[in-house]
Amino acid sequence: MTRSIKIAEFHDVTHTISPEMEVYPNDPQPTFEPYLTIKEDKVKVTRIILGSHSGTHVDAQRHFFPNGKGINEEPLSKFIGEAIIIDTSKLKEITANDLDVQAGAARRRDILLLYTGTGNNRTNFSYLDISAAEWIVRKGIKCVGIDTLSIEKYGVKDAPAHKLLLSNDVGIIENLNNLKQFVNKRMFLVCLPLQLKGVDGSPARAVLFEMIK
DSSP states (O other), X not given: OOOOOEEEEEEEOOOOOOTTSOOOTTSOOOXXXXXXXXXXXXXXXXXXXXXXXXXXEEEOGGGTOTTSOOGGGSOGGGGEEEEEEEEOTTOSEEOXXXXXXXXXXXXXXXXXXXXXXXXXXXXXXXXXXXXHHHHHHHHTXXXXXXXXXXXSOTTOSSOHHHHHHHHTTOEXXXXXXXXXXXXXXXXXXEEEEOOOTTOSEEEEEEEXXXXXX
């Protein structure tokens, strides 16, 4: 059953994409190149070159599964809805036991957002272990977001957390920004990836809305 929600303030939790931004190791650095100029062409157009997982972004199934959904096939409903924001900043490895303690208030079809405080680190960031991914699937969480470059431990082989979540149709949002101020709150998230045909992921604009009871 759909219920009505009154919205008050909203907060952007997206990283700004720029040529200087941090990217996951071996991902392409964003590049902005003049394509048309006002001086020569009477209009300005910029050629934008960036990876599909630049900045705040959404993973599609095709990120790991060749026959999985491309980002244009992932339903937007997966990335829009009520979200709880929890504090995992004291944890390097986030386990099912940790989520039992921190996210016990999560409801089926909620979005779970994790504030780790380690998002400024390219390799030594907090991550979900496989038990946490299993907890998310078992709990019926429809999407998980994190403020690090990846939900996966850096350097781990075969991406078990990604594969478990994506194969169970759980959405993944990575590299969120400014989550600390919303810890322990229930809010409404809208996170919209670009409609890129057949692509494995997309930069997205993520906005949290205050909800009026």
